[in-house]
Amino acid sequence: MNRFDYVRPSTVAEAVQALGSDPAARFIAGGTNLIDLMKYDVERPGKLIDITRLPLDKIEEREGGLRIGALVTNATLAYDARIRERYPLLADAILAGASAQLRNAASTGGNLLQRTRCYYFYDTATPCNKREPGSGCSAIGGVDRIHAILGTSDKCIATHPSDMCVALAALEAVVQVSGPQGDRSIPFAEFHRLPGDEPSKDTNLAPGEIILAIDLPAKGFGGTHHTYLKLRDRLSYAFALVSVAAALELDGQTIRTARLALGGVAHKPWRNTDAEALLQGKPATRETFKAATDLILREAKPQSTNGFKIELARRAIVRGLEQAAAGTPQSQSDKRIQ
Numbered sequence: 001m002n003r004f005d006y007v008r009p010s011t012v013a014e015a016v017q018a019l020g021s022d023p024a025a026r027f028i029a030g031g032t033n034l035i036d037l038m039k040y041d042v043e044r045p046g047k048l049i050d051i052t053r054l055p056l057d058k059i060e061e062r063e064g065g066l067r068i069g070a071l072v073t074n075a076t077l078a079y080d081a082r083i084r085e086r087y088p089l090l091a092d093a094i095l096a097g098a099s100a101q102l103r104n105a106a107s108t109g110g111n112l113l114q115r116t117r118c119y120y121f122y123d124t125a126t127p128c129n130k131r132e133p134g135s136g137c138s139a140i141g142g143v144d145r146i147h148a149i150l151g152t153s154d155k156c157i158a159t160h161p162s163d164m165c166v167a168l169a170a171l172e173a174v175v176q177v178s179g180p181q182g183d184r185s186i187p188f189a190e191f192h193r194l195p196g197d198e199p200s201k202d203t204n205l206a207p208g209e210i211i212l213a214i215d216l217p218a219k220g221f222g223g224t225h226h227t228y229l230k231l232r233d234r235l236s237y238a239f240a241l242v243s244v245a246a247a248l249e250l251d252g253q254t255i256r257t258a259r260l261a262l263g264g265v266a267h268k269p270w271r272n273t274d275a276e277a278l279l280q281g282k283p284a285t286r287e288t289f290k291a292a293t294d295l296i297l298r299e300a301k302p303q304s305t306n307g308f309k310i311e312l313a314r315r316a317i318v319r320g321l322e323q324a325a326a327g328t329p330q331s332q333s334d335k336r337i338q
Contacts, residue, residue, distance in 0.1 A: 155196070194268060
């Protein structure tokens, strides 16, 4: 039995203090991932800090963009009229993930902190460097079909599971956090980590820090030239094998600005700014999209059974960019990619 203490602070300062006083403590809001981890004995927190009373459940205007409180539910965020109008890429990505019931409970901040869905991470009978640093990575040389092809290390090949985070990476969101040393801002590209030699560390949050909000910039690609394409083993309630968040600004058929992020292929949402730069000023054609795709995937490294992901990603990126260019925002189709 996993015994733990339970506290429910009413201020951010109290929450930070409660976390800092107990290294085994964990924040809990919707609990859609942490409860699973506790059931599987992957996490054994000595204290649960219920943050649902904190005043972090608002979506507010800020400097031409929006500030999303960490406790805003995924459902509230996806259906907010301002998000649908100004950041439709984010709304589409959220609706591509989980089920309606989970989206009603899951929090925005918690979505950023999801742990990997690697089989071995959840199986406490097998070695896993994310669970127990230094124990080894069972996925390398094991059942690796769903695992990463970019940014891997010899310590871990797990992937990040979030759909929402892929869109936030493309939108260049900023994460607002607070901790014992005060408040600070973390650009989204720097929030999540690649595994390197420390795969147990998923993010660059400092000890004792809590997520307060996510800031969306004034530029949100609110027109029709965006798409979130998610490819998975079944059409609903499955994690992405490959996902693509693409947003374009076009001047006629010329690409003025491009944003592109991938999910399901790395330990963090994968964005290649060199590929985005290559697209700028080029015609919105399949040839241009293929050139950007080649740049993104040039360092892809397959494992024993997930080599198909490279070709799947290649087709998905081209298709996602074509959909964005054509103004067909969302496709949840499982049709064959040409």
